[in-house]
Amino acid sequence: MFCFQCEQTAGCSGCTGAQGVCGKKEDTALLQDELTGALIGLARDFYGRDHGASADRVIIEGLFTTITNVNFDSEDIRRRIDAVRAERSRLTAAVAGEYDMNRLWRDDEDIRSLKSLILFGLRGMAAYAYHALVLGYTDGEVNNFFYKGLAVVGGTFGMDELLPVVMETGKVNLKCMELLDRANTETYGSPVPVTVPLTIEKGPFIVISGHDLRDLQLLLEQTRGKGINVYTHGEMLPAHAYPKLKEYPQLKGNFGTAWQNQQKEFKDIPAPVLFTTNCLMPVKDSYRDRVFTTEVVAYPDMVHIDEEKDFTPVIEKALELGGYAEDRVMTGINGGTQVTTGFAHGAVLGAADKVVEAVKSGAISHFFLVGGCDGAKPGRNYYTEFVKQAPKDSMILTLACGKYRFNDLDLGSIGGLPRIMDMGQCNDAYSAVRVASALAEAFGCGVNDLPLSIVLSWYEQKAVCVLLSLLSLGIKNIYIGPTLPAFLSQNVLNVLVEQFGISPISTPEEDLKKILNR
Ligand code: FSO
Ligand code: SF4
Known part of the structure; x- marks a missing residue:
């Protein structure tokens, strides 16, 4: 192979x-x-x-x-x-x-x-x-x-x-x-900012992972009135912000962090996990009787829910396992007990006047879009450190599963807006593009002239198409890590550096210095 x-x-x-x-x-x-x-x-x-x-x-x-x-x-x-x-x-x-x-x-x-x-x-x-x-x-x-x-x-x-x-x-x-x-x-309606608890309430529950909002909605329909709570995992977190999904009372909170921690986090979990898309890791014995797949996701010997979308096996498993006996307070990577999401283009542009005013008055000095995929490599704490070290008068826009490195941090707010704004899933890079274009228009400049820097973390192929979309818009000086793709040859990399000023990440200190002195 x-x-x-x-x-x-x-x-x-x-x-x-x-x-x-x-x-x-x-x-x-x-x-x-x-x-x-x-x-x-x-x-x-x-x-x-x-x-x-x-x-x-x-x-x-x-x-x-x-x-x-x-x-x-x-x-x-x-x-x-x-x-x-x-x-x-x-x-x-x-x-x-x-x-x-x-x-x-x-x-x-x-x-x-x-x-x-x-x-x-x-x-x-x-x-x-x-x-x-x-x-x-x-x-x-x-x-x-x-x-x-x-x-x-x-x-x-x-x-x-x-x-x-x-x-x-x-x-x-x-x-x-x-x-x-x-x-x-x-x-499902335009996302609205929400706070999402990380506590798992006592009683039967189902964890749903991946990106497919329709699967979540069908699961919520089928669990209605059954005494089963539903928790999002990984890239499903932004679902909490959609008005038509949010109205289901059993959609309670978010379980766990990014995909690469699943083998640890799902160990002995008293609940089934439904995978609607990536990122599924090889299933460990400690939870192999409770993993369900649907859509194009598949793993040998796991129950696959077909296009009929009858989630009965998942529901029965939740009732059989029964969940935790008492509410369990869980935390994010940095010890926080809740996270926020829902800052997609509708919400951010709805507050555009405030944002523009805050930039003009100097209350906001810079925007950083720190987003992309998480992964297992140790160098990825770069992104946590980067966000922690970013100037206190800067805003952090984020998206995709890389945000779990820092989304439970409380970094305060500026002009009523939280400093960390989660725009959604990786595909919500579209929201970031909409916001950047609107800001550029408000300031009468090009996107590359805005006080905006993009620091991407990549893992798989969706990050590749998102990066190509940003480049196709002519966006320059993007930082990429934790390493450069193996499929970039030296000559192709040279083209990307010459035409788009792409840089591999170095250390948070050095990159922040470079960005802020540019
Ligand atoms: Fe993460 Fe996996 Fe959205 Fe990816 S869950 S790594 S870019 O699949 O899809 O961010
Ligand atoms: Fe798996 Fe990535 Fe290796 Fe391909 S390159 S086999 S997707 S680990």
Whole structure:
């Protein structure tokens, strides 16, 4: 096997051998390559031609399946390969062959690097397109680009031809994040700031993880009046801010922290855990009887809830396990007992006058967007330290699961706004873009001229498409850590440094000095 798509890849160069660092076994990795190769074949046949909604869905689900920590189930991946082939033969006699992914992994390193940016960006974007799709929202331009991008990955192109497609991936992903924002806010209302307790109340409960708001809503419907409380986990935390989800009284709070702590946090938990998307880690014996998956997430021998969305097995497990006997006060990484969320574009722009005034009066000196994925590497306490050391008159905007490093800290407020504002999930980078553009407009300058710095933490492929979206907007001087992606070749990195001023993180002290003296 060869895989180098995520931040924890072996030796910062690539996972090979019998198993990846994430626990993905070689046979699963090879099947994921076969699935990707089959998707490229389908895309080459249909790029620029008529393709129906079912082909779009096969592509979106297939790409989503191959994201890090989503699907460890070889049987399930085999079924998906069959579905791609069936779709292809239903539509036409296959013209192009399937693609052998080894050609990509063994290609010239710069070509491999650019094509990896496109492919991994498409995988991330597919997850967002999927969450929008299940709420009934699709976009022709977004769907067409999956075909184009995959066809390009399977074609023969030089660096000059691939670079614009890399940027186009970012541009289309912005559209896709906007689509998902529309799907979420039109269905569940515009997020409002809320405080979310970390205490688990006594009695039966269910923990729901991942990004899919629709799954949460269906679970809340099915647990109505059953004496079962529901707690979000990981990227599901921002759900508390959506008016139509918030109104369910049994949606009580948030359990645990970011994904990489799940093996410790779920040990002996007296409740079931439902995974709606990534990031699922190899399941330990201490809680293997209580893990449930749905959507494209799958793990061998775990109960999978299919499209009928009958959550009865999860509900029965919650009643059987019974939860804690007494309320249990839990804390975040820094000892805080509650967190806040809901500062998406609607809420922040609703307070735009206050924000602009605070900048003009000098009460706010700088905005830092510190966000992205969390992960297991020790160097990631950089982000906690960065936030703690940021000047007291600066605001910290955050999003995605990297926020668990610092979201339980009380850093005070400025002009009635808390200094840490959680904008939501990784896809809510769209909110950050909306806020930055509105500020730029209010001050009559470009986004790069604002007192705003972006410090990203990356782990998997959604972070790749988000980064590409920021670059496609011309945003410069982004800091990235904890390490640079293994799939960036030196030449491609040079281009990103020259054109966009991208820097790897160093220490919080040094980076803050550089940023504030710029
Ligand atoms: Fe985190 Fe995992 Fe949203 Fe990612 S839970 S790491 S970028 O999947 O998706 O932030
Ligand atoms: Fe390795 Fe990451 Fe690929 Fe898993 S997803 S095999 S950890 S590079």
